[in-house]
Amino acid sequence: MRLLFIGDVVGRSGRNVLAERLPGLVADHRLDFVVVNGENAAGGFGITEEICQTFLDAGADAVTLGNHAFDQREALVFIARQDRLIRPVNFPPGTPGRGANLFIARNGARVLVMNVMGRVFMDAMEDPFRMVAAELDACPLGEQADAVLIDVHAEATSEKQALAHFVDGRASLVVGTHTHVPTSDHRILAGGTAYMSDAGMTGDYDGVLGMEKDEPIHRFLTKVPSQRFQPAAGPATLSGVAVEVDDATGLATAIEPLRLGGVLAEHMPSFWRS
Secondary structure, X not given: OEEEEEOOEEHHHHHHXXXXXXXXXXXXXOOOEEEEEOOEOOOOOOOOHHHHHHHHHHOOOEEEOXXXXXXXXXXXXXXXXXXXXXXXXXXXXXXXXXXXXXXXXXXXXXXXXXXXXXXXXXXXXXXXXXXXXXXXXXXXXXXXXXXXXXXXXXXXXXXXXXXXXXXXXXXXXXXXXXXXXXXXXXXXOOOOOEEEOOOOOEEOOOOEOOEOOHHHHHHHHHOOOOOOOOEOOOOOEEEEEEEEEOOOOOOEEEEEEEEEOOOOOOEOOHHHHO
């Protein structure tokens, strides 16, 4: 099975490159299941129902969120009826939406998608380790699920790595989001779980984390905001990670980054050529 995870889509520039590139990737490389992190899609803060639908129409099978999940107030309403939109599983009880869901991939496989937020340097949340473990207990890999993908939306690399080792052998892919910079530590852990500390963002890298650079620079120099952050509008890079999963075990057999367009060096997964 071929999985693709696409990192945080930031603003219009990120949305445009996703719409341009994703349909061709799905068709040309026979992708079975695609997950997109969309928590920065609407002007850099949150997601709207219309934007979520454009991602699904482009070929995404599920859309994950993060700390900006409800920055657009309409998300509080439409997330209840959109079962392909996944917010962090460790939000407090009573939060609208769901933190995990089981989907059917194009090849007929059952894919559990989970989103969880870290707590280090971020908002106080329910324990991500125990919440993830509970979801895996309810839908184990190799029993109720043929593949498991976990989006860890966290600031600290240590927390992402610790959680990946915590679930090694119980998930197909654990991938980090939130820091918007692709890491080079993609690998398969000892138990067979693919891991990458951050998939990077899908947006304009000629800025500061996808935002126009003037305001972040101003705030670093003065400690005083002068205006709202605005997404950078230059050519975007589509950033993500591709994983091959063994159909018999649900564990990873290959992992490589994907980078297309924009200012970063392009990289296409080598195992997509076969």
